[in-house]
Amino acid sequence: MNQGIDLKSSGAIVLALIDIINENRAYLSEIDGAIGDGDHGINMSKGFSQCREALLAKAELPGLAEALDTLAMTLLEGIGGSMGPLYGSFFMGLSEALAGHAQLDAALFGKALAQGVEAVESVGNAKVGDKTLMDTLIPARDAYQAAIAGGADFPAAIAAMLEAAEAGWRSTKDLQARIGRAARLGERSIGVLDAGATSCFLLLQGLGKGVVSRLA
Numbered sequence: 001m002n003q004g005i006d007l008k009s010s011g012a013i014v015l016a017l018i019d020i021i022n023e024n025r026a027y028l029s030e031i032d033g034a035i036g037d038g039d040h041g042i043n044m045s046k047g048f049s050q051c052r053e054a055l056l057a058k059a060e061l062p063g064l065a066e067a068l069d070t071l072a073m074t075l076l077e078g079i080g081g082s083m084g085p086l087y088g089s090f091f092m093g094l095s096e097a098l099a100g101h102a103q104l105d106a107a108l109f110g111k112a113l114a115q116g117v118e119a120v121e122s123v124g125n126a127k128v129g130d131k132t133l134m135d136t137l138i139p140a141r142d143a144y145q146a147a148i149a150g151g152a153d154f155p156a157a158i159a160a161m162l163e164a165a166e167a168g169w170r171s172t173k174d175l176q177a178r179i180g181r182a183a184r185l186g187e188r189s190i191g192v193l194d195a196g197a198t199s200c201f202l203l204l205q206g207l208g209k210g211v212v213s214r215l216a
Contacts (some may be wrong), residue, residue: 003154004105005214007098011067013210015055018048018071020206021199032195035182040083040195047079047087064104068095082180083196085123086133093119104211106154110144113161117141124179128168131175131182131189133196140165140204155215158208169193169201 021028021044028041051074055067062070068091076088093116101108117137126132128139143164147157170193177189 003215004103005211007065007101007104008063010064010104010210010214011055011061013064013207014067014071015052015061016210017203017206018052020202021045021048024199024202028195028199031193031198034192035177035185035189036195037081037181040199043079043081043083044087044199047075047084050074050078065095065098065101068092068098082124083199086120086196089119089123090116090137093117106148106157109154109211110148110157113141113144126179129175130179131172131177131194131197132179133194133200135172135175135194136165136168136197136200136204139168155212158212162205162208165201165204169197172197 025041025045032040051071072092094112097112097115126134140161144161147160172194182189
């Protein structure tokens with residue numbers, strides 16, 4: 001199996017992420033409605049759909065780094081609330097790590113993931129246990145790095161990342177929100193999945209599957 005993918009021809013991964021968000025628009029808003037404003041899916045779909053328009057307006061679909069940059073800028077400029085800066089920063093971190101490279105291999109993916117998480121941490125103060133997207137994102141990064149350190153190949157490391165991301169996402173159901181609007185509910189926020197953690201898992205799943213499918 002090839003252990004790297006061509007970045008220039010992989011911009012369609014971002015189109016797949018857009019489809020994932022649009023397909024789960026109602027689901028994400030339903031989750032958010034239990035302890036939040038109920039507009040997470042709507043806002044995410046708006047921003048991601050704007051990115052699709054921007055990408056398809058280009059003469060040809062850009063490579064993965066540029067497509068992620070387009071997504072980042074669209075989210076930073078087009079989504080209100082906290083999700084625009086958080087996801088915009090995450091995808092900007094990924095894009096900046098990939099820029100200038102021709103191939104995405106296991107080491108570069110790990111660097112990009114770490115840089116993306118670091119970018120999110122720079123604009124927010126949420127930690128694991130606060131019932132946010134960080135409950136998905138940080139375990140995913142840590143599991144990926146641990147798998148690579150343990151000698152796993154690229155697909156196995158991504159599988160470990162997604163397993164940890166799913167476990168982190170599911171853990172938010174039993175957590176009490178400590179940050180954001182849901183924190184006002186106190187113990188009433190327990191028993192519901194966090195919308196940001198949910199969309200984060202869906203996006204990491206799409207990203208991971210998009211990479212692995214191109215390694216075959």
